[in-house]
Amino acid sequence: MLEKLIKEYSKKGKFNDYFGDLDIPEKKIESNIPENLLRKDFEFIEVSEIEVIRHFIRLSALNYHLDKGIYPLGSCTMKHNPKVNEEVSSYEGFLYLHPLQKEEDIQGALKLMYELSQFLKEISGMDYVSLQPPAGASGELTAMLVIKKYFIDKKEDRKIVLIPDSAHGTNPASVAMAGFIAQTIKSNSEGMIDLEDLKKNLNEKVACLMITNPNTLGIFERNIKGIAEELHKYGALLYLDGANLNAYCGIHKPGDAGVDIMHFNLHKTFSTPHGGGGPGAGPVGAKNFLVPYLPNPKIEKNGERYYFKYDKESIGKTASFYGNFNVFVKAYTYIRMHGIKGLKKMSQIAVLNASYLRKRLEELGFYCEYKTPTLHEFVLTLKDFKKVDVKALDIAKRLLDYHCHAPTVYFPLIVPEAFMIEPTETEPKEELERFVSAMKRIKEEIKENPEIVKNAPHNTPVRRLDEGKAGRELVVKWG
Amino acid sequence: MFIPHSEEEIKEMLSYLGLKSLDELFLSIPDDLKTKSEEEKIKVLKELDVRKELKKISCENKPISSYISFLGGGIYDHYIPACIDQIVLRSEYYTAYTPYQPEVSQGTLQAMFEFQSLICDLFKMDVSTASHYDGATALAEAIYILKKRGYKNCLISSGLSPFCWEVVKTYFLGQDINFIKIPLKQFVLDIDYLEKKAKEFENDFFLVFQTPNFFGFIEDSNTISQIVKKYNGKLIVSCDPISLAILKPPGDYDADLATAEGQSLGLYPSLGGPLLGILTSKKEYIRELPGRICGKTIDKEGKVGYVTVLQTREQHIRREKATSNICTNQQLCALRAAIYLSLMGKEGLKKVANFSFQKSHYLYENLLSLPIFEKVSDKPFFKEFTIKSKVPIKELINKCEKERIYAGIDLYEITKDESLKDTLLICVTEKRKKEEMDYFVEFLKRSF
Ligand SMILES: Cc1ncc(COP(=O)(O)O)c(C=O)c1O
Numbered sequence: 001m002l003e004k005l006i007k008e009y010s011k012k013g014k015f016n017d018y019f020g021d022l023d024i025p026e027k028k029i030e031s032n033i034p035e036n037l038l039r040k041d042f043e044f045i046e047v048s049e050i051e052v053i054r055h056f057i058r059l060s061a062l063n064y065h066l067d068k069g070i071y072p073l074g075s076c077t078m079k080h081n082p083k084v085n086e087e088v089s090s091y092e093g094f095l096y097l098h099p100l101q102k103e104e105d106i107q108g109a110l111k112l113m114y115e116l117s118q119f120l121k122e123i124s125g126m127d128y129v130s131l132q133p134p135a136g137a138s139g140e141l142t143a144m145l146v147i148k149k150y151f152i153d154k155k156e157d158r159k160i161v162l163i164p165d166s167a168h169g170t171n172p173a174s175v176a177m178a179g180f181i182a183q184t185i186k187s188n189s190e191g192m193i194d195l196e197d198l199k200k201n202l203n204e205k206v207a208c209l210m211i212t213n214p215n216t217l218g219i220f221e222r223n224i225k226g227i228a229e230e231l232h233k234y235g236a237l238l239y240l241d242g243a244n245l246n247a248y249c250g251i252h253k254p255g256d257a258g259v260d261i262m263h264f265n266l267h268k269t270f271s272t273p274h275g276g277g278g279p280g281a282g283p284v285g286a287k288n289f290l291v292p293y294l295p296n297p298k299i300e301k302n303g304e305r306y307y308f309k310y311d312k313e314s315i316g317k318t319a320s321f322y323g324n325f326n327v328f329v330k331a332y333t334y335i336r337m338h339g340i341k342g343l344k345k346m347s348q349i350a351v352l353n354a355s356y357l358r359k360r361l362e363e364l365g366f367y368c369e370y371k372t373p374t375l376h377e378f379v380l381t382l383k384d385f386k387k388v389d390v391k392a393l394d395i396a397k398r399l400l401d402y403h404c405h406a407p408t409v410y411f412p413l414i415v416p417e418a419f420m421i422e423p424t425e426t427e428p429k430e431e432l433e434r435f436v437s438a439m440k441r442i443k444e445e446i447k448e449n450p451e452i453v454k455n456a457p458h459n460t461p462v463r464r465l466d467e468g469k470a471g472r473e474l475v476v477k478w479g
Numbered sequence: 480m481f482i483p484h485s486e487e488e489i490k491e492m493l494s495y496l497g498l499k500s501l502d503e504l505f506l507s508i509p510d511d512l513k514t515k516s517e518e519e520k521i522k523v524l525k526e527l528d529v530r531k532e533l534k535k536i537s538c539e540n541k542p543i544s545s546y547i548s549f550l551g552g553g554i555y556d557h558y559i560p561a562c563i564d565q566i567v568l569r570s571e572y573y574t575a576y577t578p579y580q581p582e583v584s585q586g587t588l589q590a591m592f593e594f595q596s597l598i599c600d601l602f603k604m605d606v607s608t609a610s611h612y613d614g615a616t617a618l619a620e621a622i623y624i625l626k627k628r629g630y631k632n633c634l635i636s637s638g639l640s641p642f643c644w645e646v647v648k649t650y651f652l653g654q655d656i657n658f659i660k661i662p663l664k665q666f667v668l669d670i671d672y673l674e675k676k677a678k679e680f681e682n683d684f685f686l687v688f689q690t691p692n693f694f695g696f697i698e699d700s701n702t703i704s705q706i707v708k709k710y711n712g713k714l715i716v717s718c719d720p721i722s723l724a725i726l727k728p729p730g731d732y733d734a735d736l737a738t739a740e741g742q743s744l745g746l747y748p749s750l751g752g753p754l755l756g757i758l759t760s761k762k763e764y765i766r767e768l769p770g771r772i773c774g775k776t777i778d779k780e781g782k783v784g785y786v787t788v789l790q791t792r793e794q795h796i797r798r799e800k801a802t803s804n805i806c807t808n809q810q811l812c813a814l815r816a817a818i819y820l821s822l823m824g825k826e827g828l829k830k831v832a833n834f835s836f837q838k839s840h841y842l843y844e845n846l847l848s849l850p851i852f853e854k855v856s857d858k859p860f861f862k863e864f865t866i867k868s869k870v871p872i873k874e875l876i877n878k879c880e881k882e883r884i885y886a887g888i889d890l891y892e893i894t895k896d897e898s899l900k901d902t903l904l905i906c907v908t909e910k911r912k913k914e915e916m917d918y919f920v921e922f923l924k925r926s927f
Contacts, residue, residue: 002585002782006593006821015826018560022834023913024841029725029833032840033859036701037727044600044724044825052821053562056814059590060571064583067570073579080481081574084526090564093537096544099751100552100888105880108539109750122520134612134752135807137794145652152653173794173804177623179654182799220507252508267807271481275811276587277577277771278610279753295649316649320553320615320642320740321751333533337480339523348501349482349489355504356492373507400583408579411795428483429492455779460582463778470776470788474765476606477596 002461003058007478010045062461063276064405070431072357074377074408074420075168075216077246077268079350082337085271085330094329099321103307109325110306114299116332117283120264122340124242125255126285129264130294132323136243137170139263139282140210143239144178145315146261146286146293147208153313156235158207164193166216166412171241180207187414191217191370193227202230208237208261213254214247216412216420218354218374228258237261237290245269246424247351247376250344261286270331281327297322349425350376353432357423360436364443369415377422379415390446390453392417397464398445398456402438480525543748547915548885549842551863551906552693552893553614553640554751555743557721557831558910563745563818573811577771581786582778587810588785591773594817601723601820601828602737603730604759609771609787610813611756611805614717614740615646618687620769620803621715621736621758622647622656625685627767627802630713632657632684634676636668638692641894643717647687661686666696666856666865668703677710685713685735691722694890694904695863696856704732720744720757722861724832729759736760745819746812755812766792769803834909835862838916842907845920851875851927855902863906865890870927872901882922 029038047055065071071078088094097106113131120129133139144161151158161175164185172182183201188194193211209231214220221227228238240254240262246269254262266272267280274280286294295318297308338346358368358378368374369381382392396406396419408420423432445453457463484492489501498504505513524532548556567573571586578584578591591609598607611617622633635644637660648658659676662669668688677684686707690698700716707714713735718726721743729737741755742748760768766789774788794801823831839862846852846866853867868875872889879886887905890896907916 002784003589005589005596006817007596010824015824016560016822017830018558018827019830019834019909022837024837026837027840029836032836033697033726033861034699037697037699037859039723039725039727039731042724042825042829044828045597045821046824046826047821049560049562049822052818053566055821056566056590056818057569059586060566060569061586062584062589063571063575063586064580065571066574071576073576076576078576081570082481082526084529086568086573088530088533088537091534091537092544093534093540093542095747095749096542096556097540097750098543098548098550098556098748098885099554100550100893101541101543101885105541106750108536111539112536119521134616134809135805137804137806138612138616141650141804145649148653169794169796169798169801170804170806172799173797173801176799176801177650177804178652222507222509225509225512248505248508251505251514252512253514256514257512273573273811274576274807275573275809276575276584276814277810278807279612279809279812280807315652317642317645318616318649319752320613320646320754324752325750326747326753329533333529335521336524336532337526337529339519339521340517341519342480342523345482346480348504349484351504352489352492352496352501355496359496375505375507396580397582400580405576405583406580426481426483429488457582461585462582462782462784463780465581465778465784465786466776467786467788470774470786473774473776474788475775476765476772476788477592477599 002062003055005478006047006055007045009047009051009055012046014046014048016049069403070423070427070435071405072407072421072423073405074379074422075243077422077424079271079424080426081271081273082334085333088333089326089329094326107306110299112332113322113328114301114306116328117299119335120283120285123249124262124285125253126262127288128291128294129283129285130298131281131283131328132295132319133282133284134319134324135278135280136263136265136282137174138318139284140170140174140241141177142284142295142318143261143263144174144180146290147237148178149293149315150290151207158205160206162201162206162209166414167210167212168216168241171210190372191219192221195223198227199230202234204234206234206236208239210239210241212241212244214244214375217370217379218377219370219372220375224257243268244376247347249347250340251347261290266327266331271334272327272330279324279327281324346425353423353425353427354378357421357432361439364440377420379412380419381415382417382419385446386417388446388450390450392419394453394456395442398442398453399438400457400460404435404438543885546883546885547919549887549905549907550885552888552904553642553740554748555906555908556748556910557743557908559745560822563815566818567811567815572814577807581784585784588773590814590817592775592785594813595773597817597820598757598759601720602759603728604737605762606765606768607759608768609773610809611758611770612809613754613756614738615643617738617756617758618643618717619647619650621738622687624736624764624767625713626656630683630685632659632680634659634661634684634686636661636688637663638668638694639687639689639717640693665858666694667692667698667858670702673703674706677706677712681710685715687715689717691719691861691863694865695860696858697726697861700727700732708733721832724828725836726861736764741816744816746815753809753812755809755816767802770805770808831909835907838911839864839907842916849923851923862908863904865902865904868901868903872903878926884919
């Protein structure tokens, strides 16, 4: 064990007193609350402040993180998290707002949300953006519910949602949660949606197609407009998973390509930190005819006053209040520091970095399953190494030894031994070269001594962990 | 901004790619889908000015910290120890992704394991997930589990937070589930009505209730549980984690699933987001739970380490058959909660709960001594209570606000329930001082 459990620091009688004495006469709780509703035994840890601090600081040292080096997880857009975002989002006038305060008392917050929603409209070409969904998957679910309600109101019975085989797992999962049936559409040899397969599956039972653009291979769906037209012919809608928006801010607007509804990931494109797994934010943008169905309340502006608006057609709420407000502050700040022009440059360099890295790796003999040009990310297939019994996972682990975070592995599912690389615009050229060197070295190692790769990692805080054991024994809390 | 390349490097890289300009990187996007250059619509500010601008926007709000606040209703103003922010601002935590490579994510993973353990100890439940978006979505997910098990009838207490109920309704829009509202009597669940419905739907129902309920009153969990189990139903409870230091925990009354909003555990109110959804269950539900769960294992040298377990439940593997669509959750919020619970410890949590109890009762009694207020119920409460006003509630709230007091929540405004006209939901946490409460009471005495 690298650091013992916090529980092991516990000793009876340790106590951090943050409040001092009670400043009113103390009553007996038992005289107010019936005995049988009170807790009898309360076993809980007792640790001093210094031990708590040291414990969590020691734990933190076991993490790899973006401030340490390249983090090229494909589909995750692990870009620099500007520190000024953390500073401004910690202002008291943001942290200490209660969601049930009156509109008059939170005008600054409403203004910020209204403007952020305007910025996202501008970037995406959608007509309105609801900030409410707290993550990408929640945005997907929200959008599926919007589509569902739209068809219920139109009295159309549409149960099918088409999803390309390259889609992220949250897409089909969101579809199922909303009560739709997911149906897979094949990709063609270029790595794009197979139009023939799409047409074959398209009929009056289809509610929508969920497209990711650029798709999870990093390839722009060239036919997106035609796809939208085809769907619209059948009265079906086009949904866009906007997780990959970092590829074309200021260059292309999904709204112009016939997209009816989409989600954004503020914790990807707009630099809000990922936090080791959230909180994020997954706003949903829609075209006018779907706007009334978006979550309540919406934020509107009348002169200089901002207010909440409730639509009766709305699906309701997909989060308790207005969404992950503190995350909005960071995304807002980030966009204010860029402007559309700055965001365009951001996307250009994101694509430059990815294209550069792709070519550098291709020169070393690595290659993509699909030869099509890519934008902000690309997916290598490492299937050749299977011949010598080295898997994509092994190479990922060996990269950790070279102090690089590994790319996303085994996704998208249509690429065997997938290695999905997204450097983002904030990686310096030197850092890209460091990654290339590591890959080069690993390739040599596979030739010279594959065992070193297969047994990686070697110099991480722990060696490869036994996931099978964890799954069998299911120790999910301390004893 | 934030682009580390020199112009020279950009040129080099382009030339390596055989390109003349950055625009040529986008040849795969058809021309008719490219945005024409437009005039800049956003007023761009660099770091120097953006701080000022954001400060200005933040000052257009009236934070509860500069008022005497009695606002609650699900989001509470409990004390947050200074060291939580300091730890959570470590970039090792906040600039890491979801722990997809456990060998270099042991910090996040062990903290996740400790969070789950602390929550299980507090709730006396067998399993906790790593986190959900908020209490409302955690509850919706819990309902989803039982729906998937085939239960069609969901009895819902009218004492459930309307914010949770709104989300639940939305999650199950147009789905095959029958929601039956159980009314309140004296502001707690109507036990006779519950029994009637439990009997009617025997073997094919579950109950969702909240304690303390939205109006602050403590439900008789023992009796509720007995009735539900007598008719072979399942039980989901939504509770206030702080209350569990003194109130009977869900594990002690046979709850099948217990959920909570965890904001009280070291998170700022932050206009209601980010929050922390807590979802716990009996062991038998572990394979049906949504989202990440961390488990203990060893590495190839026998060293203890942590990984996420049962990934075959999750969307990235199981896709449309996954137990949920959740991917990114609220890990950093769960970390805050883990640190909070560790710092408070047993005595600290009891103190938070006890002080909140003592102070809310002190204020309650003092308010009742004024002629303008009357009781709505004799039932016990914890840190929050509903009280009826004889003066128009909006006037009372507005007057108080001018005196820099947030008096509470206008329940009619929230629920649009006629029977709740002129009722106020008041919350008192350990943070409120005697002088503040006395000032509030004195002010009301003078004004009405
Ligand atoms: C393409 C794609 N869609 C959707 C999601 C889901 O987003 P979130 O994790 O915020 O729920 C992701 C994130 O991993 C993604 O990469």
